[in-house]
Amino acid sequence: MCQRKASVPVVAESPQxxxxxxxxxxVGFVLALALEKYTGRKVPVFERSATMLPNVGAGLVLQQNGLKVLRDIDETLYEAILQASSDFTERTWERHDGTVIAAAPESNSRGMQRWRLQNLLHEAVCRKGINVHWGKELTKVDSQSSSEYVRVNFADGTQTTTAWLMASDGVKSKVRRTVAPDVEWHYSGWTSFMGISHVESSKLRMPSSLTTKCHATFFPIGDFESCFQIHFPLSSTNPECWGTLTCKRSAEMCQKLANELEADGWDESFLQHLKTAQRSVQVGFGELNPTLKHWVYGRVVLLGDAAHPPHPFLGQGSQQGYEDAATLALLIEEFGLTAKSMELYETIRMSRVDLVAKCDAQMGDSQQRRASSSKLAFSQEDSVQRQIFFHETSPLLLAGAAHDYRQAIRDAIEPRKL
Ligand SMILES: Cc1cc2nc3c(=O)[nH]c(=O)nc-3n(C[C@H](O)[C@H](O)[C@H](O)COP(=O)(O)OP(=O)(O)OC[C@H]3O[C@@H](n4cnc5c(N)ncnc54)[C@H](O)[C@@H]3O)c2cc1C
Known part of the structure; x- marks a missing residue:
């Protein structure tokens, strides 16, 4: 067992x-499904929200590595995801006026509304007979590496005890703040304005603008439905939320942004997204500082955004969480709920997520350089074209999407068997 500092009381009774x-x-739902599939355990989920809410958030991209996890844990779920999402077969790097700099084929990627995916995951969890306890906001965790149990308190005054606590409570994780109190989330200076629009499209488009000094991503998520994500370097913002903006606020922001982009010469096909937006969210992205040294603290295990805040540019945010969940469940299948499983989980996943985060930062940097100065834009365009000529896509994207989580487990286990 990894020894960690934890200044919280020892819990003595048998765990519930x-x-x-x-x-x-x-990620919490993917983990519940993976544990059921690989270990036969029906692990209860405790969620803060009172119920499943439709039309929350915007859209996300599912890439090959994430889809592989979802297909492996539940074929029926996977088929339902294919039905509820939209594929795109091409990715284009463009200027804001619609001039295409480079185009790459995209295989096995899909766009989808985030709440629809969560809904399908929830349905799959219910089909498996896994309990979801809604309206259960964790307020306190008592654990210690020497203790055999963890006690958890909820906002409604109830509590429970558990031998292992898997924390997928998101980017502002209360569990993480308890077990690693010195680690804080800090806004990184990037804000994304995201939304759902009535625009038909068959490709993922990545324009960048020298005049507006921002870049964007547009991708299809259904019939006459697309997601837009406009990325700004903003020094000050309220970086809080994934919460959907009110209709009034969303309409005002879309109108204001559409006017600005129109004045700057953005192509009408991009403006259409803002003009037909159904709803939007504003999200500040950030980093943990200092970075987490561990993801396992005694009997508490972090995964998903709780362990690694999402980054916006590669579309790998949630796929990394699915890889976490499947890796953890497969290790528990192989080695049980043991210190060995948890150590391997940390070893395999921390280095992988670190690599993807670096690739994401490079992708964001490359896109922002195109939006920063004409000299940089010129050289970046050249660089993008060369990469796509030689690799048929951006190698940064491959680092995320071409990964095989099962192979990573085999690679980590085999040397130990020798
Ligand atoms: C409302 C919402 C909308 C989002 N919309 C988008 C989007 O449009 N596009 C996109 O790319 N990403 C979106 N994300 C982020 C995306 O879901 C995550 O980056 C990624 O999928 C990793 O998932 P996760 O399960 O680790 O974290 P999340 O999906 O953030 O899930 C964390 C869960 O933990 C719950 N929780 C938090 N604190 C507690 C607590 N104390 N006790 C109990 N439960 C708790 C939250 O209610 C939430 O359901 C959204 C997240 C949320 C919460």
């Missing part, structure tokens, strides 16, 4: 649960 999951977002 062997494992629980805190956070019924995308």
């Amino acid at each position: 649960h062997e494992v629980i999951i805190i956070g019924g977002g995308l």
